[in-house]
Amino acid sequence: MARWQPDAPGRLAAAALDLFEEQGYENTTVIEIAEHAGLTKSTFFRYFPDKREVLFGGGTVAGLLVEGIASAPPESGPLDAVAEALDALGRTFFTADRREFSGRRQAVLNANTELREREALKRIELTASMIEALNRRGVPSLTARVAAQLGSLAWEIAYDQWIGTDNSEGFGPLARQALADVRAAAAVH
Structure with missing residues (x-):
């Protein structure tokens, strides 16, 4: 996904859910979530304090x-x-x-x-x-x-x-x- 696409929080939530299902919650990092959504770690933290809150x-x-x-x-x-x-x-x-x-x-x-x-x-x-x-x-x-x-x-x-x-x-x-x-x-x- 390109970084300019709208709805960063929604994209992050969808990416997190995909990764939590594939790898498990414990084995998934914020960096992986952000990358899977086509965003940066700093963008993730702009919307969520931690990976738990993305859900x-x-x-x-x-x-x-x-x-x-x-x-x-x-x-x-x-x-x-x-x-x-x-x-x-x-x-x-x-x-x-x-x-x-x-x-x-x-x-x-x-x-x-x-x-x-x-x-x-x-x-x-x-x-x-x-x-x-x-x-x-x-x-x-x-x-x-x-x-x-x-x-x-x-x-x-x-x-x-x-x-x-x-x-x-x-x-x-x-x-x-x-x-x-x-x-x-x-x-x-």
Whole structure:
């Protein structure tokens, strides 16, 4: 690839994923990732602090969640605001053209303890972002925490279904269904 081609972060992520699959995460260097993407090491570090972070999308997902909660209609309850945020992820981030990449990415994460730990920390950070966004809407802290945790669980369920090879449904509808299932389970006495 020529250095002038656009989307350096995307190219770096694709190159990293290819190399992590071929060589393993531990055996892949930042220099190899940059070269595979047709870029330099300094370009890599302009976008990512280390090779682990190339798979975690920076703050894009957190920003989309916060924006989705903030833009939910004013009359929306906490879980409805979270549902709006999950819909926003489906429309703008977890799109059909990212499904294969996301499934491959998850396989690489599943094969590496360090990456699984980073994924767990990332989900905690994303849940905290949802809590903060709900608080800004005036949702009391405990209610915001519960809604964000339920939303995070629904997201995890929907994501696992979405990356499944036998599923062609979009992330948004899967997330809405998972959230409905979580709500129903929470209502059981």
